[in-house]
Amino acid sequence: MTTYLVTGAAGFIGSALVRHLVARGGAGSRLDTAADTSGDDGAFDRASDRSDEAVRVVSVDAFTYAADPERLRSAGGEPAHRLVRLDVNDVAGVSALLDEERPAVVFHLAAETHVDRSIDGPGAFLQANTVGTFNLLEAVRRYWQGLPAAERAAFRLVNVSTDEVYGSLGPTGVFDESSPYAPRSPYSASKAAADHFAGAYFHTFGLPVMTTHAANNYGPFQFPEKLVPLAINRALAGESVPMYGDGAQVRDWLHVDDHARGLVAVAERGAPGATYLMGGGHELPNRALLERLLGHLNDLAPGRGDYRRLIRSVADRPGHDRRYAVDSSRAEAELGWRRRVPFDDGLRDTVRWYVENQAWVRSVTERYDLGRLGLGVAAGGARRP
Numbered sequence: 538m539t540t541y542l543v544t545g546a547a548g549f550i551g552s553a554l555v556r557h558l559v560a561r562g563g564a565g566s567r568l569d570t571a572a573d574t575s576g577d578d579g580a581f582d583r584a585s586d587r588s589d590e591a592v593r594v595v596s597v598d599a600f601t602y603a604a605d606p607e608r609l610r611s612a613g614g615e616p617a618h619r620l621v622r623l624d625v626n627d628v629a630g631v632s633a634l635l636d637e638e639r640p641a642v643v644f645h646l647a648a649e650t651h652v653d654r655s656i657d658g659p660g661a662f663l664q665a666n667t668v669g670t671f672n673l674l675e676a677v678r679r680y681w682q683g684l685p686a687a688e689r690a691a692f693r694l695v696n697v698s699t700d701e702v703y704g705s706l707g708p709t710g711v712f713d714e715s716s717p718y719a720p721r722s723p724y725s726a727s728k729a730a731a732d733h734f735a736g737a738y739f740h741t742f743g744l745p746v747m748t749t750h751a752a753n754n755y756g757p758f759q760f761p762e763k764l765v766p767l768a769i770n771r772a773l774a775g776e777s778v779p780m781y782g783d784g785a786q787v788r789d790w791l792h793v794d795d796h797a798r799g800l801v802a803v804a805e806r807g808a809p810g811a812t813y814l815m816g817g818g819h820e821l822p823n824r825a826l827l828e829r830l831l832g833h834l835n836d837l838a839p840g841r842g843d844y845r846r847l848i849r850s851v852a853d854r855p856g857h858d859r860r861y862a863v864d865s866s867r868a869e870a871e872l873g874w875r876r877r878v879p880f881d882d883g884l885r886d887t888v889r890w891y892v893e894n895q896a897w898v899r900s901v902t903e904r905y906d907l908g909r910l911g912l913g914v915a916a917g918g919a920r921r922p
């Protein structure tokens with residue numbers, strides 16, 4: 538039996554990882570990240586992802602506004618899955634859970650993640666992302682140092698960071714593992730500081746931690762303040778679809794299921810102390826992304842005119858990074874990681890998912906005002922763009 542502990546498990550990516558880990562548990566063939574280069578719809582082909590071993594997943598989350606246990610419903614309950622409400626800053630609580638569950642791998646995803654919110658309230662990002670990662674590292678270090686030799690040698694911690702720590706690119710070039718850190722938002726600065734602690738714990742204590750830097754994720758169950766679900770949901774409601782500034786900011790889009798598979802590949806085959814970048818191989822200016830996803834909406838929820846007419850340019854985000862692009866060659870060469878979800882299929886499936894799951898969208902947004910954030914004024918003065 539292999540036990541995994543996932544922090545931030547009730548969030549968008551953490552829950553996709555938990556669903557993936559639980560689904561691959563039990564008898565069957567080994568996880569096969571290398572074999573599938575066909576570009577087929579492998580994202581949803583769980584059979585080829587099965588593990589030989591029984592799997593237990595311990596989901597940890599502090600349940601901030603961004604969490605939702607519904608994302609974990611299909612992961613089921615004991616013995617394969619346990620959900621624990623816990624803040625990663627609670628060192629005693631995390632230590633006790635580690636001692637009780639004895640995970641072989643910890644995936645650390647708990648974080649405050651919305652850049653706009655980090656502009657309005659950076660302190661929460663420092664506490665959750667930097668101090669939270671430090672406290673998790675402390676709890677994991679004590680646990681790891683107390684393990685018997687064989688378990689200590691096999692243990693891995695995967696620190697999930699972001700490509701945003703590398704700052705902003707010009708029209709050319711890509712980020713890779715040798716790119717210098719140059720964070721430009723309070724969010725990316727808080728993640729960068731956490732990464733430096735993770736690196737320091739590898740070099741100083743030998744803690745087998747790997748750090749990953751993925752591109753922008755998209756897929757089902759993303760909190761509706763983020764660009765893709767926000768645009769779909771506003772368009773479905775007949776509201777304007779805000780586009781920050783000129784919409785020429787370029788992002789690289791990675792399907793959340795491909796990211797989840799990449800994190801497992803890092804845990805299984807990554808070198809302790811190494812970093813890995815995972816991109817979507819699909820750069821797109823924000824305006825083109827909005828036009829493409831609203832084009833899919835025209836097909837999937839017809840009868841309300843061309844949704845693309847709803848795009849409105851609004852004041853740009855202060856310090857908005859112009860371009861991110863990610864070179865994934867190390868993850869491909871060293872881990873055998875391959876993206877399986879072709880971007881257009883993934884985007885269309887994602888649009889369909891939000892159309893079909895408006896009840897979920899309502900359930901997470903009814904307690905939350907989706908007004909404009911991140912203009913550098915205090916949060917709470919939220920208003921619609």
Ligand SMILES: NC(=O)c1ccc[n+]([C@@H]2O[C@H](COP(=O)([O-])OP(=O)(O)OC[C@H]3O[C@@H](n4cnc5c(N)ncnc54)[C@H](O)[C@@H]3O)[C@@H](O)[C@H]2O)c1
Nearest residue numbers: 545547548549550599600601603604624625647648753754
């Ligand atoms: N979304 C992306 O495009 C993207 C890309 C690259 C990397 N990442 C990283 O992946 C991770 C997950 O991102 P996401 O998009 O799923 O975010 P999310 O906001 O959907 O989920 C984050 C989860 O962390 C939990 N959390 C926050 N503070 C916590 C604390 N102190 N203790 C325990 N849990 C806490 C929240 O309750 C939430 O469930 C983050 O570390 C993020 O920086 C995200």
